[in-house]
Amino acid sequence: MPETILFYLFASVALISALYVIFSKEPTYAVLSLVVTMFSLAALYVMLHAYFIAMIQILIYAGAILVLFLFILMLLGTEGILPSDQARLGRGWCFFGVLLVSIFTAELAMVFQSTQNLKDWPSEILGTVENIGRSIFSEHLLAFELISLILLIGIIGVVNLAHKKEADNA
Amino acid sequence: MLSLISRSAETGLIIVVVALFAARLTLPRLKSGVVSKLVITVFALLFLLNMTLWGSKTLLLQDAFRLDHFALFFKGFFLLAGIFIFMIAGHFQDTLAKRIYEFYSLFTLATLGACFLVSANNFLVLFLSIELITFSLYVLTTYWRTQITSIEAGTKYLVVGAFSSAMMLFGISFIYGTTQTINFHDCRSAFTVLSAQPSFTLLHLGLILVLAGIGFKISAFPFQLWAPDVYQGAPTPVTAFLAVVSKSAGFAALMRLVLLATGGWNAVWILMLALIAAATLLYGNLGAIPQLGGNMKRFLAFSGIGHAGYLLMAMICQNAQGYQALIYYLVVYAIATLTIFLGIVLTDPSQSDMKHNMSDFQGLLARSPMLGFSFFVAILSLAGVPPMAGFFGKFLVIQAVIEKGMWLLALIGAVTIAISLYYYLNVIKLIYADQPNDTSSIKIGFGYQLTFICLNLSLIFLGVFQAPLLHLIAKTI
Numbered sequence: 202m203p204e205t206i207l208f209y210l211f212a213s214v215a216l217i218s219a220l221y222v223i224f225s226k227e228p229t230y231a232v233l234s235l236v237v238t239m240f241s242l243a244a245l246y247v248m249l250h251a252y253f254i255a256m257i258q259i260l261i262y263a264g265a266i267l268v269l270f271l272f273i274l275m276l277l278g279t280e281g282i283l284p285s286d287q288a289r290l291g292r293g294w295c296f297f298g299v300l301l302v303s304i305f306t307a308e309l310a311m312v313f314q315s316t317q318n319l320k321d322w323p324s325e326i327l328g329t330v331e332n333i334g335r336s337i338f339s340e341h342l343l344a345f346e347l348i349s350l351i352l353l354i355g356i357i358g359v360v361n362l363a364h365k366k367e368a369d370n371a
Numbered sequence: 372m373l374s375l376i377s378r379s380a381e382t383g384l385i386i387v388v389v390a391l392f393a394a395r396l397t398l399p400r401l402k403s404g405v406v407s408k409l410v411i412t413v414f415a416l417l418f419l420l421n422m423t424l425w426g427s428k429t430l431l432l433q434d435a436f437r438l439d440h441f442a443l444f445f446k447g448f449f450l451l452a453g454i455f456i457f458m459i460a461g462h463f464q465d466t467l468a469k470r471i472y473e474f475y476s477l478f479t480l481a482t483l484g485a486c487f488l489v490s491a492n493n494f495l496v497l498f499l500s501i502e503l504i505t506f507s508l509y510v511l512t513t514y515w516r517t518q519i520t521s522i523e524a525g526t527k528y529l530v531v532g533a534f535s536s537a538m539m540l541f542g543i544s545f546i547y548g549t550t551q552t553i554n555f556h557d558c559r560s561a562f563t564v565l566s567a568q569p570s571f572t573l574l575h576l577g578l579i580l581v582l583a584g585i586g587f588k589i590s591a592f593p594f595q596l597w598a599p600d601v602y603q604g605a606p607t608p609v610t611a612f613l614a615v616v617s618k619s620a621g622f623a624a625l626m627r628l629v630l631l632a633t634g635g636w637n638a639v640w641i642l643m644l645a646l647i648a649a650a651t652l653l654y655g656n657l658g659a660i661p662q663l664g665g666n667m668k669r670f671l672a673f674s675g676i677g678h679a680g681y682l683l684m685a686m687i688c689q690n691a692q693g694y695q696a697l698i699y700y701l702v703v704y705a706i707a708t709l710t711i712f713l714g715i716v717l718t719d720p721s722q723s724d725m726k727h728n729m730s731d732f733q734g735l736l737a738r739s740p741m742l743g744f745s746f747f748v749a750i751l752s753l754a755g756v757p758p759m760a761g762f763f764g765k766f767l768v769i770q771a772v773i774e775k776g777m778w779l780l781a782l783i784g785a786v787t788i789a790i791s792l793y794y795y796l797n798v799i800k801l802i803y804a805d806q807p808n809d810t811s812s813i814k815i816g817f818g819y820q821l822t823f824i825c826l827n828l829s830l831i832f833l834g835v836f837q838a839p840l841l842h843l844i845a846k847t848i
Contacts, residue, residue, distance in 0.1 A: 311573060343435040347487065347499040350385075351506050354480055358510035361473045 208248060215241040232270045239263040251328035372431060375438060378424055380446045381490075383417040384483040388476045395472040403471040407461040410475050411454050418450040430492060434554060437492040440847040445489040445623050448702065452615050453482045455709040458822060460608035462716045463724065474514060481507035481612065485620040489627065494543045494553040494581075497624060501539070501588065504617060505532045511612070512605040515724060524604025531587060531597040539584025545577030555631040562633045578633065585628075588621035591683060592650035595676050599658075602672035607724055610668055611712035614675050615705045622682055622701060626694060630848075635689055644687050649783045652680030656787040659794050667715055667727045670798075671708070674753065677791060678704050684784055685768045688775045691848050696767035698844045703752060703760040703833060710749035710826045714742050717815055729798070734807030741815055745823045746802050752830045754795035755788055760833035 218237040225231040239262045246255035337345050376382060387410065394401060421443060428439045460467075460474060467474055484503030491497040509532060513525030547553055549572065550561035565574050586594040602610045629635065636644070655677030662670040678700075685697035715727055718735065736743030752761035765788060772781045815823075833840055 311576070340433050341435070341495065343432045344495045344499055347496065347503060350480060350483070351499065351502055354477065354503070354506040354510065357473055357477060358506070361470065361510060362513055362516055 204248060208245070211241040211244040211248070215245070228274055229271070232267055232274065235270075236263050236267050239267065246328075249328070253328055253330050253333045256330075375424065375427060375429065375431065378420050379438070380417055380421045380450060380486045381483055383413070383420060384479050384486065387413055387417075387479045388483075391472050391476040391479070395469070403464040403468060404461070406471055406475065407457060407464050410479075411457050411461075414450050414454045414457065418447055418454075421446050421450060434556075435493055435496050436487075436490050438490060441623075441627070442490045444698075444843070444847040445619070446486045448619065448705070449482050449485045449489075449616055452619075452705055452709065453478065455713065455822070455826075456608050456611050456616070458819070459611050459709075459713050459716050463606070463608070463722055466722045466724075470514075474511070477507045477511050478608075478612065481511070482616065485616050485623075488620050489623045491624075491627065492555055492631070494546065494555075494558075494632075497627075498536075498540060498543055501584075501620075501624065502536060504620060505536065505588075508532075508609065508613065508617065511609040512601060514606050514609065518604075518725065520604035521606065522604075524601045527597055528601045528605075535584045535587035535594065538580045542577040542580025542582075542584065545573045545580065549574045549577070555627075558632045559634045581628070582625075585621050585625050586647070589618050589625070589679050589682070590672075590676050591679055592647050592654055592676075595651065595654060595679075598676055599669045599672040602675070603666050603669040607668065607712055607716050607727070610671075611709060614671065614708050614712070618675065618679065619701045619705060622686070622697065625686060626697070629686075629689065630694075641687055641689075644683065645777065645780050648680050648683035648687060649780060650680075651683060652677060652783055652787045655680055656790045656794075659791070663794055663797050664729050667729055667732065670729070670794075671711065674791070674794075675708070677787065678753070680787070681765060681768050681784060684772050684780060687777070687780070688771045690771070690775070691845070692767075692774065693771040694848045695841060695844050696764070696771045698847065699767055699837070699840060700764035702840065703764045703830070706826055706830055706833075707749040707752040707761060710745050710823070710830070711753075713819070713822065713826075714746050714749070717742060717819060718813065720813060729801060730808060732798075732802055733805040734810075735802045738807055738809075738811065739813040739815060741820055741823055742813060743802050745827055747799060748827045748830050750795050750798055752834070754792050756792075758831065758834045760830050760837075763834055763837050 215238050218234045218241065221234040222231045222238065225234065239258060243255040243258040243263075246252075246258060391406075391410070394406065424438065424443055425440070427443075430437055456478060457475065460471075460478070464471060481504050484500045484507065487496065487500035487503065491500055505528075509525060509529045512528045513522055515521035543553070546558060549565075550558050552558060552561075562574070565572055583594065586592075587597070590598040602613065605613065655673050655675070659670055659673035659677065662673055682697055682700055682704075685693045685700060687693070688696075716724075718731060718739075719726055732746075735746065748759065752759035755761045755765040757763075765784075769781050769784050772784065
């Protein structure tokens with residue numbers, strides 16, 4: 202019972218703050234309210250016993266990505282990006298939005314219809330850091346190493362495309 | 372197990388990447404031409420090392436890595452293709468100067484991704500190795516960073532590539548959600564249970580999304596729009612990589628998925644794929660005609676989409692005959708395409724990699740008989756004119772489709788071959804009969820001449836004596 206109350210509490214906080222992100226006129230408030238959304242999602246993950254994902258959610262999303270958003274807002278200023286009445290979206294975009302919404306609704310309906318595997322709560326030990334670490338470094342070792350190679354490409358790419366000094370090709 | 376891993380192509384390729392960085396840091400006086408030759412030699416050695424594994428059939432690294440004839444054949448294929456792509460890149464060694472190290476290491480990493488892809492035995496490794504290829508290509512397509520076309524190509528490839536990866540990952544999440552496993556073998560049993568039921572399940576949705584993700588890589592019909600712009604704007608060696616290695620890796624992944632993870636398709640799937648194949652054939656071959664007189668690389672993008680259509684036709688047969696035809700076609704297509712890209716690069720001695728308009732190739736035979744003849748052989752092979760190898764590839768594909776009883780698809784294939792003859796012969800007329808704008812003769816180095824002779828001879832040899840290659844391919848399936 203307390204689990205259910207907590208679930209509705211965090212879920213409603215997540216929904217309300219997410220709505221505030223969309224409807225807020227002030228970009229800084231929108232970003233800060235997105236932080237709240239991320240935190241309440243992390244709480245929901247904890248309730249699913251996915252402790253590791255909850256931690257990563259706070260570290261990566263709330264910690265890194267949203268701080269990056271705030272930095273961009275700080276550097277660019279918020280004057281130019283305030284929504285004005287002239288910047289209304291055209292009819293084509295509205296149609297596109299309706300299309301997306303209907304696709305997602307259909308998808309949700311499909312997911313909720315096939316609940317055969319969703320009834321049980323996941324076991325308590327599945328989402329611990331220890332178990333995930335074990336699984337990454339034994340069962341999914343190859344995948345883990347491949348990800349490190351992909352990150353290496355990212356580093357090479359950034360250095361190469363942003364490095365000005367040797368811009369000697371055509 | 373350790374001896375298998377140490378001899379596998381992947382280990383060698385990682386060592387090449389490390390060695391390239393070490394060389395850049397410690398040997399500043401090394402000339403870029405020497406680097407280029409060294410990398411080509413190492414790739415040739417890796418090819419031989421890979422062939423010593425021939426015959427091994429095992430699962431490694433917690434069943435994530437599959438080593439068998441199919442994987443070894445394709446690894447050898449990618450390494451050989453890599454050698455020719457490095458030769459194409461070697462033409463730009465002076466322009467690249469110090470940036471050649473990163474250029475080569477990114478190509479090596481992309482080849483590494485392709486090698487992992489054909490050895491993947493679960494969806495996670497499959498996805499990550501496709502990402503390894505595309506991430507390298509995002510950087511490589513933008514490599515001429517002062518040219519606006521290259522930046523445009525890189526941006527377009529990034530947006531489309533990221534979108535297709537997201538779709539694929541989304542699909543994999545559905546497959547994992549319904550089957551509770553990412554392993555190909557375990558998925559297969561779930562698929563056989565579910566494909567007996569007529570209803571549409573989340574598993575089917577997942578499979579459609581994964582197929583769409585691969586469809587981008589092989590530039591099949593609804594996902595082909597990126598190809599012309601990216602082929603045109605990317606540096607020519609990168610275009611060659613996209614057209615040969617990236618495309619064949621996509622088809623290899625598709626074959627692996629069908630053979631290992633799904634165990635075949637039912638009639639609805641075949642109908643859907645047949646429609647995609649027919650649309651790809653028509654789009655590629657009809658779209659190539661307006662490109663005559665335009666940009667050569669853009670023209671090749673359309674012809675490449677057409678070839679993806681023939682390969683899909685072979686894919687649909689779902690029997691040993693179809694897969695044999697597919698692999699044979701891929702090999703022949705790769706040889707002809709690499710010949711053409713090497714020729715394109717050598718026709719422009721300025722190393723700027725900017726022009727490549729059709730008019731630059733006018734009267735090429737008079738300017739350089741070797742280049743003119745190589746284009747002649749390669750284009751005839753792509754068009755499917757006997758006795759070139761391309762004819763036999765198309766013959767095998769159409770034969771496999773007809774024996775499967777899909778007459779309409781075979782008819783569309785035959786009609787598009789006739790259409791393709793029109794535009795391919797137009798290019799040959801351009802090279803042979805038209806007067807050149809610039810009459811200066813083109814000099815080709817001895818190494819490149821030897822390469823052209825090898826490529827041309829292999830196209831003619833494979834067209835006349837198909838049996839050795841077909842025997843080899845029969846072992847891989």
